[in-house]
Amino acid sequence: MRWENPIRFYWYFQGNLIGIAPADYLVFTWGVPELPEVETVRRGLAQFTTGFTIAAAEGFHPRVLKPASLGPLGSVVGARIKSVNRRGKFLWFVLDRDQALVAHLGMSGQFLFPRKDRPEPGHVRARFALKKGLKRQELVYSDQRTFGWLSVEEMHDGVPTSALHIAVDPFDAAFDRDAVITAMKSRKAAIKSVILNQEIMSGVGNIYADESLWRARIHPEVAANELSVRKIGTLVDAAIEVMAEAVEVGGTSFDAMYINVNGESGFFETSLAAYGQEGEPCPRCGRQIRRIAFGNRSSHFCPKCQLK
Numbered sequence: 368m369r370w371e372n373p374i375r376f377y378w379y380f381q382g383n384l385i386g387i388a389p390a391d392y393l394v395f396t397w398g399v400p401e402l403p404e405v406e407t408v409r410r411g412l413a414q415f416t417t418g419f420t421i422a423a424a425e426g427f428h429p430r431v432l433k434p435a436s437l438g439p440l441g442s443v444v445g446a447r448i449k450s451v452n453r454r455g456k457f458l459w460f461v462l463d464r465d466q467a468l469v470a471h472l473g474m475s476g477q478f479l480f481p482r483k484d485r486p487e488p489g490h491v492r493a494r495f496a497l498k499k500g501l502k503r504q505e506l507v508y509s510d511q512r513t514f515g516w517l518s519v520e521e522m523h524d525g526v527p528t529s530a531l532h533i534a535v536d537p538f539d540a541a542f543d544r545d546a547v548i549t550a551m552k553s554r555k556a557a558i559k560s561v562i563l564n565q566e567i568m569s570g571v572g573n574i575y576a577d578e579s580l581w582r583a584r585i586h587p588e589v590a591a592n593e594l595s596v597r598k599i600g601t602l603v604d605a606a607i608e609v610m611a612e613a614v615e616v617g618g619t620s621f622d623a624m625y626i627n628v629n630g631e632s633g634f635f636e637t638s639l640a641a642y643g644q645e646g647e648p649c650p651r652c653g654r655q656i657r658r659i660a661f662g663n664r665s666s667h668f669c670p671k672c673q674l675k
């Protein structure tokens with residue numbers, strides 16, 4: 368009898384169901400995961416692990432366990448997963464005990480539900496056996512570059528130790544839009560640095576900074592304090608909007624999974640207007656998107672729509 372994985376990943380673009388994929392690479396990411404990718408991973412994990420008990424847990428790399436972990440991964444064996452939560456890029460499994468299993472994906476971390484009829488995923492750093500009644504599910508943590516980690520941590524009012532210092536992001540119910548705008552308006556730095564500043568608003572990385580500046584028609588090098596409150600509000604709203612769209616589609620970093628499904632890649636990436644689009648026409652005015660240096664990274668913008 369052939370073993371069939373009943374779990375499916377439903378793939379949406381602009382609100383329409385465009386495909387259903389087997390969940391063997393459910394939360395496959397490449398490129399540095401930004402907030403929408405981590406939120407997508409959280410939703411996938413919550414959907415497919417909630418209610419399961421951790422029957423076995425094992426790490427395979429010395430760096431996979433954070434040194435501050437209260438115990439080895441095996442110390443969560445026997446715990447039942449109540450939900451999966453997130454703050455910033457910190458993910459954690461809420462357990463039926465006072466400790467949580469925390470994960471940070473780093474540069475290349477992935478959670479995978481392996482399929483027996485597919486090749487083993489590479490770079491496996493930890494493996495969990497999950498069970499719920501007669502159901503069995505294996506969950507693997509893979510990390511090629513090993514900047515990600517797992518740890519067992521104490522909870523403080525529902526937040527694990529390592530996530531306590533993280534500012535709220537726009538998906539958090541405690542997010543204060545007006546306070547964020549006021550804080551941005553007081554800065555003299557280039558607006559792109561300000562929107563990337565995780566102490567003011569967490570969650571925006573390089574891709575979503577370029578996309579939201581393009582949507583708000585703001586040049587990345589304009590000083591934040593030279594922009595009006597209304598203009599900064601437009602930018603904050605654009606950042607929220609573009610990240611919410613990315614969550615809806617499943618993040619931008621799912622090309623490898625998508626290739627796995629039908630040989631095509633990067634559905635959301637084809638809808639990026641500015642990031643990575645150097646030389647391509649601006650979707651709004653047709654002028655070529657330009658790329659300029661931004662620290663050791665790049666900024667992409669339209670020289671006609673985003674005047675300095």
Ligand SMILES: [Zn+2]
Pocket residue numbers: 649650651652653654669670671672673
């Ligand atoms: Zn343009």
